[in-house]
Amino acid sequence: MSTLVFSPQSGHSIKPKTKQWQADFTLGLRRGLPIALGYIPVSFTFGLVAVRGGLPAWVAVLISLTNLTSAGQFAGTSLIIAGAALFEITITTLVINLRYLLMSLSLSQKLSTTLSLPQRAVMAFGITDETFSVASLEEQEVTFPYMLGLISGPYCGWGLGTAFGALICSVLPGNLQEALGITLYAMFIALLVPNVKRSQAALVVALLAIGISSCFTWLPVLNQISDGWSIIVATVTACLVGAALFPRKDV
Amino acid sequence: MTRILLAVFLMALVSYLPRVLPMAFRKKIQSPFLRSFLYYVPFAALGALTFPHILYSTGHLASATVGMVVALALAFRGKDLLTVAVAAAIAVYLCQLLLA
Known part of the structure; x- marks a missing residue:
């Protein structure tokens, strides 16, 4: 061989x-x-x-x-x-x-x-x-x-x-x-949950992103913004806060 | 048809470019802040992608909520992706049958 x-x-x-x-x-x-x-x-x-x-x-x-x-x-x-x-x-x-x-x-x-x-x-x-x-x-x-x-x-x-x-x-x-x-969303939950159980930082970041994404769905004016932008804004904001509050030394 | 195919090509292009451009970037980012930022992207993206969109994924708020609760409960118990996904779908299905 x-x-x-x-x-x-x-x-x-x-x-x-x-x-x-x-x-x-x-x-x-x-x-x-x-x-x-x-x-x-x-x-x-x-x-x-x-x-x-x-x-x-x-x-x-x-x-x-x-x-x-x-x-x-x-x-x-x-x-x-x-x-x-x-x-x-x-x-x-x-x-x-x-x-x-x-x-x-x-x-x-x-x-x-x-x-x-x-x-x-x-x-x-x-x-x-x-x-x-x-x-x-x-x-x-x-x-x-x-x-x-x-x-x-x-x-x-x-x-x-x-x-x-x-x-x-x-x-x-x-x-x-x-x-x-619902299957893909359920899968997202299955991916996310074990990580937020292990890491408080991950939990805070995920909850923040969920909060922002909810604002884009339910608040007037904000709900006019397309899904594409709202996911980006939610992700970027949550990660900025995460990186500021919980900087990682090992990544 | 030419217009349609051209549109498909352009769509494919703008679907691929955002994926491939950062991948072509081979250097490891040094800034600890930026590295931390990128480390958190999956958690933030998963959160933003899932909620509240999951509530509208089945056409009925009630069944979607039931499905979400089932998925959360099983995920907390450490069940794998497939189990969580199938169980959530079954829960939604049963809920729709009950509501109908």
Whole structure:
């Protein structure tokens, strides 16, 4: 086996490179499975809405496979259907997606500096709210095969769900569709809770973000601001306060 | 159709750029303040993404609240993502059946 690597100093064999690659990939794949399942009802709805709005099924799938965002592509697609100007479509989608700047920058600090640019370019494509959260809360190092495994399932789920929605083009039974609407949010809760139990700083930051996001939803004037901006403002403000109150020495 | 495909391309571009630009930045940030700031991003983003949007995720405030409480309770007990997500969906489903 040509890929076997031996540590010359100790004389002990270490894990062959391909084995480590496989182990990381498999771990990522496993972590991505719940995300993939959560994506199916959401992307199903997307496919349905897009085709109902007059887009061909293949365009709906193309949008999902090239955009891989929920809110961003929903908004962009509804503007396409409404016949909006290209400029408006682009700016709206951009604003909703600007939060990825923060997520990607945060994740980049967790990555090994040895990752190549093409590897980073591939990993970046798969960053979503869900994959970012799982990867950045991962205790072990986020390697290239791990990330590849993590994004494969959700990517397939997102594409398949869209295709089903676009081709079947009939709504899931109402109660089921509505019940599945909560899955991604429930997953967010499952990711957040163990961390806020462990760290008071994380708790304060999360509660602050929730408070600000609630203001943007319920207070007059503020509720005119789009979701894209409100998530960014809530995240940035909460993190600024967190960094000021609870500076970390170990990160 | 050309207009649509152009729009899809532009959407893909503005979906990818915010993700890839920071990743291309290979240097480790030195400032402790900025590092702390970025460390807190997942917690803040998860909070802002989840609440209050979760309350509107099922179409009924009551069932969404029930689903959220179930998710919180199970997450506090350390259940894994899939269990929490499936249990919340089942709770919402049962709640909708009761309300109907």
